[in-house]
Amino acid sequence: MQTHDEVFTILRAALIELFELAPEQISLEANLYDDLEIDSIDAVDLIDHIKRQTGKKIAAEEFKAVRTVGDVVEAVLRVVNTPAAN
Incomplete structure (x- = not known):
C-alpha cells in the first residue's frame, strides 16, 4: 500500500522525466x-x-475525469489500493 505523499513523489518525478x-x-x-x-x-x-511503476492500469474512463495532479494521485491510490480480483 502506498501513501498519498509517496504517490505524489513518484508522479512528480514522472512528470519531470x-x-x-x-x-x-x-x-x-x-x-x-x-x-x-x-x-x-x-x-x-x-x-x-x-x-509500469505500479503494475496496475488506470482505466481510460477514470483518467478522463482527472484534471489536476491531485486528481491523478487519488486515481492512482484507488487503483493500487484495490485488491486484485480473483
Whole structure:
C-alpha cells in the first residue's frame, strides 16, 4: 500500500522525466492541461508510465475525469489500493 505523499513523489518525478517540467510547476493543485500543458497523447504516456511503476492500469474512463495532479494521485491510490480480483 502506498501513501498519498509517496504517490505524489513518484508522479512528480514522472512528470519531470517524461515532460521535462520544472519541479516548481508541479503541485497537487496544478491543472494537467492548463498549467502543465499535458495533452491527450501525453496523458496516454503518463497512464503507461503509471502502469509500469505500479503494475496496475488506470482505466481510460477514470483518467478522463482527472484534471489536476491531485486528481491523478487519488486515481492512482484507488487503483493500487484495490485488491486484485480473483
